Amino acid sequence: EAKRRAHGSLQVFEPKMAAEVNRLLQLESDIRSSYQEHRFTFHLQPLIDLHARSLVGAEALIRWNHPMRGVVSPYEFIGFLENSEMINPVGMQLLDDVCQFIRSHKEQGRFPPEMRIAVNISERQIYDADFVGKCLSVLQKYKLPGSCLEFEITEGAALHNLDEVVDKMRKLQNEGITFALDDFGTGYSSLSYLKRLPVNKVKIDKSFIDDITIDPQDAAMVASIIAIARNMNLLIVAEGVETDAQAQWLSQYDDILIQGYLFDKPLQPEVFSQNYLPKPPAY
Ligand code: C2E
Ligand code: MG
Ligand code: MG
Ligand code: MG
Numbered sequence: 538e539a540k541r542r543a544h545g546s547l548q549v550f551e552p553k554m555a556a557e558v559n560r561l562l563q564l565e566s567d568i569r570s571s572y573q574e575h576r577f578t579f580h581l582q583p584l585i586d587l588h589a590r591s592l593v594g595a596e597a598l599i600r601w602n603h604p605m606r607g608v609v610s611p612y613e614f615i616g617f618l619e620n621s622e623m624i625n626p627v628g629m630q631l632l633d634d635v636c637q638f639i640r641s642h643k644e645q646g647r648f649p650p651e652m653r654i655a656v657n658i659s660e661r662q663i664y665d666a667d668f669v670g671k672c673l674s675v676l677q678k679y680k681l682p683g684s685c686l687e688f689e690i691t692e693g694a695a696l697h698n699l700d701e702v703v704d705k706m707r708k709l710q711n712e713g714i715t716f717a718l719d720d721f722g723t724g725y726s727s728l729s730y731l732k733r734l735p736v737n738k739v740k741i742d743k744s745f746i747d748d749i750t751i752d753p754q755d756a757a758m759v760a761s762i763i764a765i766a767r768n769m770n771l772l773i774v775a776e777g778v779e780t781d782a783q784a785q786w787l788s789q790y791d792d793i794l795i796q797g798y799l800f801d802k803p804l805q806p807e808v809f810s811q812n813y814l815p816k817p818p819a820y
Pocket of ligand 2 (some may be wrong): 596657689719
């Protein structure tokens with residue numbers, strides 16, 4: 538945006554704008570070299586069945602191990618990355634890494650067959666002409682069934698061409714990959730996308746969960762979302778559960794999955810497997 542404006546004929550050139558252009562160019566070149574140096578990695582945050590108190594899966598969350606700045610939060614770069622072509626190679630590298638993690642744990646007998654790792658997929662990735670083919674070849678490379686993966690999308694992903702997105706989702710679902718609608722409730726037309734996208738799960742956004750125990754309106758909205766999702770036979774995740782009181786409130790339902798700091802933070806993959814996956818069989 539700053540780049541485009543900088544070319545506007547009536548735009549007065551300001552030092553502040555130049556600084557912003559420089560920042561974005563720097564970010565872009567940092568992303569390119571970090572991709573080549575494999576500095577994008579992922580953490581895993583456990584997904585828990587609140588009622589059974591058991592692990593059902595995990596979400597892979599991208600991390601940037603920046604050469605100068607250390608580990609950078611996605612909030613600082615994901616918007617930029619998602620608007621750049623680089624989201625495609627970076628996203629595929631991450632999917633490859635996740636599948637490699639699953640493969641090596643399967644080989645050690647440490648990956649429960651019913652478990653899935655969720656990967657966030659952004660709009661640009663889905664519209665890549667060969668998105669489905671690329672996903673399937675990663676599965677093939679590691680000899681994995683689609684049933685070890687879930688893809689998280691947001692309603693924004695379907696904005697441009699709903700039919701194309703639905704078609705790709707169905708092809709991937711035929712291979713066993715399931716879909717979750719992420720950040721549910723924060724978009725402009727969440728219900729309409731819930732109706733049109735063949736998702737298996739909704740993730741209720743943290744902003745609705747934050748005040749469920751103190752704000753009756755938020756509680757009413759979450760209760761309604763849960764009712765709709767149940768009627769549609771969808772799995773339900775409450776995102777960003779931080780307090781016992783929130784978990785207590787949610788436990789009035791017997792079918793809620795939770796993800797949040799109350800249970801655990803996103804962890805380095807080795808820590809996740811150490812703490813949550815079955816131990817390697819002793820010989
Ligand atoms: P998201 O997919 O909705 O992921 C949930 C975010 O909430 C994660 O932030 C997670 O660390 C954070 N979170 C989980 N539990 C709690 C909690 O109890 N309290 C608080 N305050 N936060 C909690 P993170 O890892 O910083 O990721 C932020 C966003 O960046 C993600 O939101 C997702 O939209 C995006 N993102 C992350 N990884 C990827 C990726 O591989 N690809 C794409 N396209 N986007 C990604
Ligand atoms: Mg997500
Ligand atoms: Mg979310
Ligand atoms: Mg998000």
